[in-house]
Amino acid sequence: xxxxxxxxxxxxxxxxxxxxxxxxxxxxxxxxxxxxxxxxxxxxxxxxxxxxxxxxxxxxxxxxxxxxxxxxxxxxxxxxxxxxxxxxxxxxxxxxxxxxxxxxxxxxxxxxxxxxxxxxxxxxxxxxxxxxxxxxxxxxxxxxxxxxxxxxxxxxxxxxxxxxxxxxxxxxxxxxxxxxxxxxxxxxxxxxxxxxxxxxxxxxxxxxxxxxxxxxxxxxxxxxxxxxxxxx
Numbered sequence: 001x002x003x004x005x006x007x008x009x010x011x012x013x014x015x016x017x018x019x020x021x022x023x024x025x026x027x028x029x030x031x032x033x034x035x036x037x038x039x040x041x042x043x044x045x046x047x048x049x050x051x052x053x054x055x056x057x058x059x060x061x062x063x064x065x066x067x068x069x070x071x072x073x074x075x076x077x078x079x080x081x082x083x084x085x086x087x088x089x090x091x092x093x094x095x096x097x098x099x100x101x102x103x104x105x106x107x108x109x110x111x112x113x114x115x116x117x118x119x120x121x122x123x124x125x126x127x128x129x130x131x132x133x134x135x136x137x138x139x140x141x142x143x144x145x146x147x148x149x150x151x152x153x154x155x156x157x158x159x160x161x162x163x164x165x166x167x168x169x170x171x172x173x174x175x176x177x178x179x180x181x182x183x184x185x186x187x188x189x190x191x192x193x194x195x196x197x198x199x200x201x202x203x204x205x206x207x208x209x210x211x212x213x214x215x216x217x218x219x220x221x222x223x224x225x226x227x228x229x230x231x232x
Contacts, residue, residue, distance in 0.1 A: 106227055111204075112220040115150045119159075119209040126168045128223030129204035136198045139231040144171060145224040146205035147189040151216050152180045160208040161221070163192040168206035175208065185219075195230065 111128040118127035127148075134140045144163035160175035171192035178188040205223045213219070 108225050110222050110224040112222040114215065115148060115207075115219045115221045116213040116215045118207045118221055119150075119157075119211070119213040121209055121212050124168055124206050124208045126164065126202065126204040127207050127221035129202055130223060130225065132196070132201045132203055132225065132227065134196050134198050134201070138198060138229055140196050140227045141193065141230040142196055142203070142225055142227040143191060143193045144203055144205075145189065145191045145222075145226075147187065147222045148178065148205065148207060149185065149187040149221070150180045150213055150219045151185040152182055152211075152213060153216070154182055155211070156181050157213065158210045161188065161190070162206050163190065163223075164204050164206035165194065165196070166202045168202075168204055170206060175206070180213075 108130060111130045113127045113129075115127070118125040128146075132140070132142065146161060146163045148159070148161045150157070150159075157180045158177065159180065160177050162170035162172060162175040164170050171194045176188065176190045178186065180186045203223065203225050205221050207221060
């Protein structure tokens with residue numbers, strides 16, 4: 001027996017060392033560890049190399065939600081083309097996308113008429129008239145600027161004027177009063193804001209003169225409007 005041990009001493013030492021190095025466990029050849037060799041739930045974060053987990057390494061080409069910590073994936077870890085619609089993406093805080101307001105302010109060109117053409121004594125007249133159409137279901141906030149320039153060569157002329165809508169009807173229900181002194185070129189201006197629901201509107205500067213004016217160059221009544229979509 002002793003002679004047998006002496007003849008195989010080297011082999012016994014090698015076996016002893018192998019047992020110590022494997023901790024008494026089972027030694028594995030390269031590329032032979034399979035799922036059945038791993039205790040369920042024992043592979044941890046520290047055991048994985050960075051960027052080592054991809055769908056091609058998961059059975060059936062997909063990662064189950066139960067395998068991933070909730071709210072842990074972000075940025076480059078997500079393939080955007082695989083995402084479905086964002087919940088409630090067709091609304092913004094409950095408003096349908098078609099109801100989002102167009103808050104861009106639109107300014108129309110100024111509209112002008114010679115003031116003398118609008119100076120019909122005792123009659124409210126529309127000067128510098130334009131039109132505006134408000135779509136169904138919308139409300140436009142409209143600001144109207146009105147400017148009147150005139151010169152009465154021989155006598156002083158008193159007039160009223162105002163930003164107006166269809167009628168003409170003064171937006172503020174009253175007009176500004178201005179006196180065009182004889183021989184003086186006078187300019188007067190004012191503005192008003194109104195909310196208009198769906199419909200077709202005439203917008204202008206309404207004027208009411210006590211006397212008619214003679215034609216004079218560069219005497220105009222001007223209307224400018226600005227509007228934006230302000231409600232549904």
